[in-house]
Structure formats: structure tokens, C-alpha cells
Amino acid sequence: MFDLPRLRGLPRKRESVQVFRGLDRRVRAAAGSCCEMEGFSPSEAACLAVRQGRERVLACEAPSDLCAVGGGLAVIDGTKLLFNGTQRGTVSAGRHQLAAMGGRLVIFPDKKMFDTNSLTLSDMEMRWSGAVRFTANSMSGTGLGGFRPGDGVTVSGCKANPGNNKTVVVREVDGDRLVFSEECFSSGYESAAAVVREVPDLKFVCERDNRLWGVHGSTICCSVLGDPCNWNVFEGLATDGFSVETATEGAFTGCGVFGSHLLFFKEQCVHKVYGVKPSQFQVQVSPIPGVMAGCERSVCSARGALYWWSREGLVAYGGGVPETVSQPLGDMPYESAAAGASGGVLHLSGLRGGVAEHVSLSLDSGAWCKEDGHRAAAFATPADGLFWLGEDGVYRAGGGEVVQWSAHFAGFGEDGLAARTPTRLEILGDFADGTRVDAAVSCDGGAFHTVFSQRVHGAKRLRIPAALQRGREVQVRVSGEGGAVLRALHLIYLEGEE
Template sequence: MFFPKLKAQSRQRRAVEQFAGLDRRPGSGAGCLREMENLWSGGYPALEVRPRRSVMAELTKPHAFLGREALVWVDGTGLYINGAKTAPVLSDGDKRLVCMGAYLLVWPDKVYINTQDFSDWGRLENTRQTSGEVTFALCDESGTALGEYTVRTYAPGEPETGDLWLDTSRPACVMRRYDGSAWLELEGVCTRISAANIGTGFSTGDGVTLSGCGSSELNGLHVLQAVGDNWIVVPALCRTLGSQTAMVTVMRTVPDMDFVVEQGNRLWGCKYGIVGGEAVNEIYACKLGDFRNWNSFAGLSTDSYAAARGSDGPFTGAAACQGGVVFFKENCMERVYPAAGGGHQIVTMACNGVKKGAGGTVAVADGVVYYLGMDGVYAFDGSVPVCVSRQLGEKRYAGGVGGGESGRYWLAARSSAGAWELLVYDTARKLWHREDDKEVVALSRYGGAMMLLCRDGTLLDTSGTYGTKEAQVDWSAETGDLGLYTPEHKYLERLQLRLELASGASATAYVCYDGGSSWEKAGSVTGDGRTGGYVMQVRPRRCGHLRLKLAGSGGCRLYSASAVYEKGSDGP
């Protein structure tokens, strides 16, 4: 008697050897992960646990952080450079730090300090008010008195060569010098204002505003021609001279600005709102090479700059890139093209701009500006902003902070509910990875690695180079639904995972069946120091579809995942 010959059920093997990072979209491809923690793209095409971080410093009240040649942070009201507390006392609140050469600028406090010489610090603004007698005298641009001169509406009779005449025949007075044949206008005539300490804190070339002078010609905006502790010289000529005891005020001011960046040896800033009772929608630039002066207008290519804009809405972010400056609003950008001759141009371009409240997410990585927009993360390479965060699914963020380094854009994003996520975008491979849920105050590159200043006061080195390294890293990786897209009622018979584990590290596999909420343990492996890899066999029970989660502690690299599918019945 012969039994009927049975056919073995057909099997199909599929392997994944390239893991494409985080992808929360339904139906994402094989090798994509719906959720993850503490993974990065450094091991691509394998899936790898991020390096252990190290703690560089512990702050009490973190407000700002910046890493350049020096490591700078603000803790409470103190400003620290390379761990040393400096003299400036700041207001208690979050700050914006901007570098210009060796100088560090702190906003909104408007404080500067030389990072190489801590004794060289001060405030960008300066105000002096007189309290005694103030005298006025005509002089040249260096402050030297002109000497005796005649004041009248007509020319003096029988003049000698070199005689001076203040011509008051016109509303604007003119100083003239007799050259032996005619009265010629004398150029460079200024007024010297003398009073105790009136010039302290000012420098030649400062743009200042004078008020309180008895002569109206002296009140207003001027560029100082010469300065001493007890005198200043302004390029103005008035017919009424002498002295007064009424208070005279001299001010060097810096506009209040929403965002400030450095480009081309200038600071550039923007402001939208009500200032002094007037609506303001302007872009500013300081004098070339002089961050103290924002009102120096002498008709030179090095002058300060200010321009009103017609685009609607508040400014939401700013970045210096590709030799220019970009100021963002939610629905457009103001792109500044600086010119060496001073003829700067600004072009308004309608586009998806930076989301309101997300100005801290603007960062430059590999010459491309990345930022959080209304419906995702955008990349601007100089043409048109393009969304690069479709893999993050429908989740939307309300704000956060960002930072750029070579090949990566870091985004600590905050949801509208207040939950945080630290995401990293690999700019070369176009991959997203999620690290953890730390609330980050600031990110900055230092020593070739990204540094994180967390709200709890911890300053972290993501490369683990500086400071004390953390213990084993807890990690996890969760797939989307497996089996929904297999034809002919195939079901997953087994999974074979090829891993490499550090000594003492562990990895455990869990399975969730048919859209349930509970996870069942399906296998585990522990690293014992062997040089070869490990193979984890996962044999799920028969189901319509499932989700796989790997979780563990310590260093781990997943090289491949091989799935064996078996054909089921043809019934529904």
C-alpha cells in the first residue's frame, strides 16, 4: 500500500541588509522602523546603537550654550568661558549667543566680551548725561579750535588772508576763509561739546544721538569725529555758541532685535513689532567690523544699514549662509545679498518659512539651512525650500532647537503637548533616527562633535570624547506591521536576526500579534565577548500580521534580518 505523496509547503525567504532608519508612514518599506530609541546612522547600512555620551559639566540654571574656539555657556546670571566665570552679570533668562571674530555677543542683554581677553568686555549701548556746565565751540574734525572769526550776514571789509567769517545770511550757516582774493567755504567745520565725562565710553566714528542742546542744529543723530573723556566733536555747525547748564544727553543705541546673526564681518538683525509707539518691520546691520555701532551713517561703504520691509507677519528665524543672510517669516523669506560697496540688496521670496516659535531650530549643515516649518522640517540650499521630514509621519511639532554638523542635522523638537524628541537627520543618506526624549536648551558643535545643553543642566558630549561617559545605553527598535503586504495569505514562519553585541550587552526580541497592545517575549541573546556575531531565531505563532521589537542594553549592531514566509490556505 502506498501513501499519497505530499508536497512541501512553499516557502519564501526575504532578507533586509540595509536599514533605512525611522519611518512612521503606513506601509513603509522593509528595513524601516516605526519607533526607535538611541539609534543612529553611523553604522549604516547596519542598524547601530549610538555612541555613549559623556557629561562635560553640570549647570544649575542653563540658559544658553555655544561651542566655537571656546566653550561658552550661561548659567543663571553668570557667563562662563571654558569653565571660567567672567565678569558680566546678565539678566536671568534664556539668551542668544553670537560670535564675531574673537568677540562673543549676548542678546538680549547687549553685552560683549573678548573670549581671548576676559577683561575686554562691556555693553554695546552707552549713555552719558551732563550734570554741570556744558560749553560749545567751533573746531575742526580733530577738535582743534578754529580761533577768532567774524559773525555777520555780509562779508567783512578789508580782510586779510586766513581770516574766518561765519556767514549767517542763509538758514544754514557757512564758515568761510579768505584766501587772499575770495571767501571760500571751509569744509570739515565741527562743534566741540565739552562737559565732565561726556565722552567716556565713546569712540571716534560712533553714531550717537544728542538731545538737550540749546542749539537745534546739534540735536539728533551724528557720527563722532573725535572723542575725549570730557569732550566730543560732532559734524554740525551752529550760529549760537556759548554754554548752558541744562542737561545734555549723548546716547549710542542698539535696536531691539528678534534674531541676530553674523555674516561678512557684520552683525545682521531684524525686528517686527511696536517700538517707541511706532510699528517696525525692519532689517539692520551694524557698521563693518564694529558691533557697537548700528546708527553710523557717514555716506561710506562701511556704514551701518537699516531697511524697512513690506512683507507681513513677524520674523520667525534667521541664518547666515552662502555668503548672505536669510530672515524667515512663516510664509516667506527676506534674502539679503551684502555688497562690499554698501549697496546691499534684499529680495522677498514666498515659500514655506520657519514656524512661529521655532526660530531655534534654524541651523546650517553642509551649507544647507534646515529648519522646522509649518508642516515639517525643510532644507534650503539656495533655491526653494524642500520638506525632508515625510518619514516622520503626521506628527507635528510646535518648536525646539536645532544644530548642524558635518553630515547631520540635529533637532530637539517639542510637541504642542510639551513632549520632546531628539531626532538626527543624516543629510547624505536622507535618513532620520530618534535618540531619546531629552529637553534640550541649545545644541552646538565643539571639537568636531555635537554638544547638548539639557534643561536639567547637563552638558553632554554626544561623541563621548570629553568628560565622564555614561553607563550602558538602553535602546529599542520597533518595526511596522509585518505580513500585511504579503500576497496569497502567506504568514511569517520565522525570523533570523544577525547581530553583533559588545561584551555584557544584551538584546531581546518581542512580538505583538494582529494589532494588539501587548508584547510577548520571543528570544534573547547576551554578548559574551566572542569576536563573531550572534544569530537570534524568532519563531512567532501563526497570525495575520505582527510587529517586532528589539530592545536591549549596551553596544549592538544589527547586520541583517531574514524572514521566512510560508503559504497558508486559500480561504478568506
């Protein structure tokens, strides 16, 4: 008898993803990465977890600003200042610069301060004008009693004795009479003098060591210790204010606090301020990438590092040269970026090519995930978690939102050496009751063919027959609706030369 030739089938092979590496838009990204995704969070190490649902905790009409202060949340909605959802005053419309000092919130450019204990909104500046009588160490005029001992005030408008136009410190207030140091003034009468406790027109503000810091023009300055309304006291004391001119090119783009020093950013450099009192303050300039213009709200402290969005992407600063950590997001920059961190995850939102995007970074694994296409204009982290400002109000994670999600894996067969015929796709994951799972396969950039669409629940290994396509590069898209944690992905295929 003749032996018939034995026919050998094409070898069956498997490619697996057991460590998910999140979003990576770069060419030739690492295995386990997604070239695009939606609806995921990096909160589960090595897995791909659908993000939590979201709930709106405060509805707004035209929200512009958000800040955690005094154990609560302050929001500016149009011209309304809201604290814990209740209107407490009126401010100008538009975008503001906010900073918390204990239980007080300062608001620029309005130069207003909100006290969360007394629930009052007041002007930071004090201005008075009228007729005044000078003695060698005092001035008297109706209404002058609104100033306080320790105020640094600027006197102007004196014509009879121009030498009385100066900046001086109030020592005592006796009714409508202000008392100063001896031989401070020339005695006389002025019919139209002005007295002002002035606050600078600060472009960016932050708090450190019970002082309010900020920049205006090319000047870095800080308030008197403990008093954000008092800036013009320079008596050689540890409690004095401070002001210094800078000579670097370009406009300031933001400020922040890191450990022992403050950082005042320009796009091409950073001014670092060291010291704890005016006699010790030193300014050093570092030629490192600073905050990109319009992205001052991306300055965020997390896990002992300071993060901000620069022209080179999101950088992490630990005291030396910052490290860029956003390479997986691609080369397209974010505009109007804002950031916030909680629970080991940093959230970043901005406009990417004019389109809103909200992504998040695991501070443990370094994995990025795209959460959705909603814009967060600002973040705040009071004691009860992370909040962010959306287009119609304030949001936080939680609630009953059913999340739609999608993950696009493009890394199967990227060596391009042999043609492949996918025969089965396996998905291992944990699924909430009623979660819908869809799976689709594409070869060599062709159209995706749906190979699975079902509602599932519990811990599952989904064994899915794949469409009979053939190509050198296979792409897989897994999508769905509802809670899920993807733990592994396997593609089984036949391989052979064409």
C-alpha cells in the same frame, strides 16, 4: 499495493531586511524602516547602529543658552555667563539671542558683549547725561571721554538750541571733549543734555562679513563694519551701518546666513539680503516657508545647505526653493526645535506633542533615527565636536553610558494576502561584550511574545525560534542594552491560505 497520497507542507518563505532605512512613521513605509525606535544613530550606512553614550561636561542649574565662540563654549546658566566652565559675568535670566563675532560674543536683549581674549563683559551701549557746552564743532562735559572716534551718537535734551538734538559721528576725543564735523552745532550751554551710542533692541541676530545683523519690529539692520556696538553711522561709506523697513505681514521668526546672502525669516516668507556694502545691499522677498515661531535655534548650516524647522517640517535650502526632508518623522510638528550638525549627521530636538524628542538625520543616506527622549535646547559646534544644552548642563557624545535601545519593524507581510506562521527569526549583528538582546514577535496587532532574551558579544547570527502564532501581518521588535550594530534581519515563516 496502493499509493498513499503525499502530504505537502506549507511553503517556507523568508523576508529579509538587509538595508535598514531608519525611522519612518508613515503608513506603508519602505521595507527596512522602523515605525518606532529609540537609542539609534544613522552614522552607519545601511545598518542600524546604537548611538554613542553621552557624558555631561558641565553641570548647570538653569541653563538657557549655548554658543561656540573664541575656540570655547559660552553658556548662560540662570543669570551667570560661563565661558569654558568659569563664570565671567552676570546677565538677565531667561532665554537670550547670542551671536559670535570672532572672539566676541554679543548677548541680547541685554545688549552686552563678552570678549574671549580679555575675558571681560561690557555694555554695548554708551549713555551719558549732564551739563554740556557746545561750540560749532564740539561739545564738552565731565565724563564724555568714554565715547570713541567713529561713534554714531544721538544728542537729545537740548532746550536752548533744539537744533543741536541730532545724530552725529564723533571725529576725535580730547579728554572730556568730543569733536565733530565743522558747523555741526550751534554754540551754547545746556544744563541737562544726553548723548547716547544706541544699539537697537534686536530680536534675532547673526554675523556675516564682520557685521552684526538683526531685526527689530519690521526693520532689518546691520552694524558698522567690524563694530557691533555702532549702528547709527550713515555717511555713504562702505563701512557704514544699514537699515531698511520691510512691508510684509507677520513677525520675524529668525535669521541665518547662506553663502552670498542672509535670510530673515517670517513663517510665510523669507527676506533675502544680498550685497557686501550698504550701497549694494538689496532685499528680496521669497514666498517660501520660513522658520516656525519659536524654532529660531533650528537654523543650521551643514554640507553646503541651510536647514530650519518650518510649518512644513525640516527643510533644506540650497539657494532656491527649500526641500522638505522630515516626512519620515510624521505629521506631528515639533515645537521649540533646535538643530546642530557634525560629522555628516544633523541633530534635531524639540517637543513633539508636548513630549521631548531627539532625532538625527544622515546627510548621506537621508535616514532618520530617534536617539532618545531628552530635550536639547541648543547645539554648538566648536573645533572639538558637537555639544548640546540639556536640562541640567552641557552634553557631548562619549563616556560610559550604557544605551538602552529598541527597534519596532512593522513591515512583514503587509500585502495581507496570505496568513503566515513565523517559525524562526534571524538577527545578524556586531555586539559589544555583555550586550543584552531581546526579540519579540506579534501577529495582526496582537500582544508581543518574547522569543529571545540573552547577553551576547562579538559578530553574531542569532537564530531564534519564533512563537507559533498565525496572522496576515507580522511585527518584530528587537531591543536591548549595550553597544550593537544590526546588519540584517530575516523572518522565516510558513505561508498558506486560511
